[in-house]
Amino acid sequence: MLLLLLLLLLLLLLLRLLLLLLRLLRRRRLLRLRLRLRRRRPRRRRRLRLLLLLRLLLLLRRRLLLLLLLVRLLRVLLPPPPPPPPPPPPPGDHDDDDTRRRRRRRPTTRTHYTTTRRADGQYDDGRTRSTTATTTTLLLLLLLRLLLLLLLLLQLLLRTTTHYYYYLLLLLLSTTNTTTTTTPPPPPTTTTTTTTTTTPTPFTVTKTYSHNGCYYNL
Secondary structure: OHHHHHHHHHHHHHHHHHHHHHHHHHOHHHHHHHHHHHHOOHHHHHHHHHHHHHHHHHHOHHHHHHHHHHHHHHHHHOOOOOOOOOOOOOOOOOOOHHHHHHHHOOOOOOOOOOOOEOOOOEEOOOOEOOOHHHHHHHHHHHHHHHHHHHHHHHHHHHOOOOOOHHHHHHHHHHHOOOOOOOOOOOOOOOOOOOOOOOOOOOOOOOOEEEEOOEEEEO
């Protein structure tokens, strides 16, 4: 599904490029440049052609940026791949020699599934796995990054008025991974303060006196 969406986006981009080229050919500036190319020397013609190509690339930078942003959004919005199935039970005494040989020849490096794959490319549970879609998306993203880097270098060389740090930010975003790990917040720490209040004991003074042979305490 992702490969079909990318192909549709590329077709739309090519159509827009053709329309843009037709509009540029109709303008008077390109007609004047054509006349200059016919009149000037061959060295001068090569320089002017190179300048024309550079202008076309700079005009197409917005569409390349939009395409790269769409690809990044598709990669973020698409659901993650399903988890691998549980491993099959170990072979018992009821298995014959053919099934044991197939289990021994199970490919472990090319795929992360643990089920047995037959010669026609299918697994025991009927699933098939193809890596062409992932490789094509990676190649397309790599080509887009290279084109953006080329446009960045061209802008730095020609000293155009557009801000080139947007391209640097986009390149950094395209190289970073989309999966972010969120760390849970630490549990709240409860501080218990114990206050001990000591009440002073009253100081008592006792006095004794005697009266008619009897002792009294005050």
